[in-house]
Amino acid sequence: MLKALLPSLLACVLLASCAKSEKDSRPEDQTSQATTHMERGEYTEAISILVNLQTSHPEDPKISLHLASAYAGRAGLRVENYWGFTVGYKGLFRKAPEPQAGPLIDLKGFESQAPKELRDAVTHLNGNLKEFYKIRRRLEQIPYVNADKRQDLYRALDAIKGHPTAGGRLYRSVLGLVVARSTIEDTASVFNSWSKRNYPLCDAEFRLLVDWIAFSAGVLEELADDLSVAFPKDRAEFKRAEGELKKVSGLTREVNRHVKEGAALCARP
Amino acid sequence: MRASLIALFLIFTAAAHAFEAPRSMATGTSGLLTRALGRMCHGFDLASDTLPCNPAFIAFKREGTLRANLFFGNNVSYTKEASDLLNERADEDTIRTLFGKQDRSEFETNLEAGYWGETWGVSVSPLRVNYGTTFRNPSLPEISLFASQEESLRGQIGTYLGNDLFIGLQLRALHRKFIAKQFFLTDALANEGTGFFEPENQNVLYVEPGLLYAPEDSDWNPKAYMSLMNAGIASRASPAFPSRPQFHLGTSVAADIGLGTWGLGVDVAWDNGMETDLEPVTVGSYYEFGILRLLAHVNERSNGLGFQVSSGFFNLGLASQSTTFNDGWGEKVTDRRLYLLLGAEI
Numbered sequence: 001m002l003k004a005l006l007p008s009l010l011a012c013v014l015l016a017s018c019a020k021s022e023k024d025s026r027p028e029d030q031t032s033q034a035t036t037h038m039e040r041g042e043y044t045e046a047i048s049i050l051v052n053l054q055t056s057h058p059e060d061p062k063i064s065l066h067l068a069s070a071y072a073g074r075a076g077l078r079v080e081n082y083w084g085f086t087v088g089y090k091g092l093f094r095k096a097p098e099p100q101a102g103p104l105i106d107l108k109g110f111e112s113q114a115p116k117e118l119r120d121a122v123t124h125l126n127g128n129l130k131e132f133y134k135i136r137r138r139l140e141q142i143p144y145v146n147a148d149k150r151q152d153l154y155r156a157l158d159a160i161k162g163h164p165t166a167g168g169r170l171y172r173s174v175l176g177l178v179v180a181r182s183t184i185e186d187t188a189s190v191f192n193s194w195s196k197r198n199y200p201l202c203d204a205e206f207r208l209l210v211d212w213i214a215f216s217a218g219v220l221e222e223l224a225d226d227l228s229v230a231f232p233k234d235r236a237e238f239k240r241a242e243g244e245l246k247k248v249s250g251l252t253r254e255v256n257r258h259v260k261e262g263a264a265l266c267a268r269p
Numbered sequence: 270m271r272a273s274l275i276a277l278f279l280i281f282t283a284a285a286h287a288f289e290a291p292r293s294m295a296t297g298t299s300g301l302l303t304r305a306l307g308r309m310c311h312g313f314d315l316a317s318d319t320l321p322c323n324p325a326f327i328a329f330k331r332e333g334t335l336r337a338n339l340f341f342g343n344n345v346s347y348t349k350e351a352s353d354l355l356n357e358r359a360d361e362d363t364i365r366t367l368f369g370k371q372d373r374s375e376f377e378t379n380l381e382a383g384y385w386g387e388t389w390g391v392s393v394s395p396l397r398v399n400y401g402t403t404f405r406n407p408s409l410p411e412i413s414l415f416a417s418q419e420e421s422l423r424g425q426i427g428t429y430l431g432n433d434l435f436i437g438l439q440l441r442a443l444h445r446k447f448i449a450k451q452f453f454l455t456d457a458l459a460n461e462g463t464g465f466f467e468p469e470n471q472n473v474l475y476v477e478p479g480l481l482y483a484p485e486d487s488d489w490n491p492k493a494y495m496s497l498m499n500a501g502i503a504s505r506a507s508p509a510f511p512s513r514p515q516f517h518l519g520t521s522v523a524a525d526i527g528l529g530t531w532g533l534g535v536d537v538a539w540d541n542g543m544e545t546d547l548e549p550v551t552v553g554s555y556y557e558f559g560i561l562r563l564l565a566h567v568n569e570r571s572n573g574l575g576f577q578v579s580s581g582f583f584n585l586g587l588a589s590q591s592t593t594f595n596d597g598w599g600e601k602v603t604d605r606r607l608y609l610l611l612g613a614e615i
Contacts, residue, residue: 029599032598032599032600035405035406035411035598036600038406038407038408039405039406039407043408065409065453066406066409068409069406069408069409070408072408072409073406073407073408077408078407078408079371079407079408079409079410079454080371080407083369083371165456165459166456166459166460167452167453167454167455167456167457167458167459168453168455169459170455170458170459171409171453171455174455230455230459230460231459231460232460233460
């Protein structure tokens, strides 16, 4: 009898190990493993699993969303950090009266120094920063992530760029807001330091300032595009905001061009 | 060889990782006995809920009783939001209220009225709401949601067959509106959740027989029973709420001890499709004296404790039950829930 059973028993062992390894390799099971790591705060391990999974299933939107959340988790971002402003934060771009804010780049300090083209570009930029100011006040509710951890947020944004679902685009806009808020705060610190030294144009801080404004405008531009997908009913409003931010991006590029030309002048003995 | 093949089949018949509602939501009714005694409610002749769990007990001749019960668990304040979700009235406030805690939550509400007469009974439940969510991933929560709203009508009829044998039959007609969904939190928030939660409908007719052996010539009032629950035909199949029959086999005793009556029983249940074909064995007990009744049960996946006070017209009960269930992603979670019963009886 034992001899008759032996092939069956061997088959049992083989099939059991095949079943186990087949179960482990299913994307949903690997995603579950990754999520278990995230629940324990083991984000690096989760990212390792999800990066491999995304390579083999690049079209699966759930995997890319899990990966983005793993990067965000490693950057220190949890749902309790952004829940408060996620619900109802469409108002971020709503047409609401805002108190007049001062110009982003105060010309008083360097009017006498700056060439006319640069002065004109900065004046134009200040005039078009309405959307930027509106957002900046509301950004103060959003968590700040320092520069060390921000690389993971950039990776998260890349992982779900153009995500096909409204929920995925909403999450991307949340990450974009955190990046924008954090960058704007760093920009403000640099601006304060630069202004205290009377706005030297031939200065690395000025070029950094303009780069960061351009970067923030670019992030917010993508954010408006993501929100137009997350909330299709308000698409027109978000597209209008996106258009305004595109102008800001364009103007910062113009300012940057003048700054680079100025840098060449500054470099001459 | 044949035995080997059968053994192979049994070994590898693992439950599919189906997205299935918790069993307490998908089966039976909501009541104090089902929560405090668990499956052991099939083995005791206790008049508490509007009709007995095991329809064979309806065959015991008794005076007719009209009963109305309101039964609800913790988090009952979410009933409105759950109902809004099920009836496509959910808005941003609904989403914020239901998912704001980002933590596992559940509740259960049942309103039922019935008549338990001599060898027959009927009850109607115009509203039974079940809701449960589990969350995972603290960075971007992924949610497993079950919500159901049921209206049901059930009738029981029973008779004595002779030789201490009783038989009963329950017919239960049920309309269920439900949502069973797994999603990311931002999916629910995008576009204000419009059109995201689309409830499904299901009509089911259950045929649930029960058989009871209850010899009278013993102080211990022993009973042995069989019953079949959740055997039905649905208008449309749903993986979340499958009509999967559950077979019960058990025994119980009840004797006058001290000032009251003490009952003790064992129930074994089979439900194919679970992780093992053999459900855990449930041991249940009750002690009633005067207007007070104490209830308890324990098995591998659940335990419960409760009490009930019946003052003739009003009855009040409280039960606590701990249950281990599948969170929707193949992980086991354990919850302890509190339930309250308010009832009236004529």
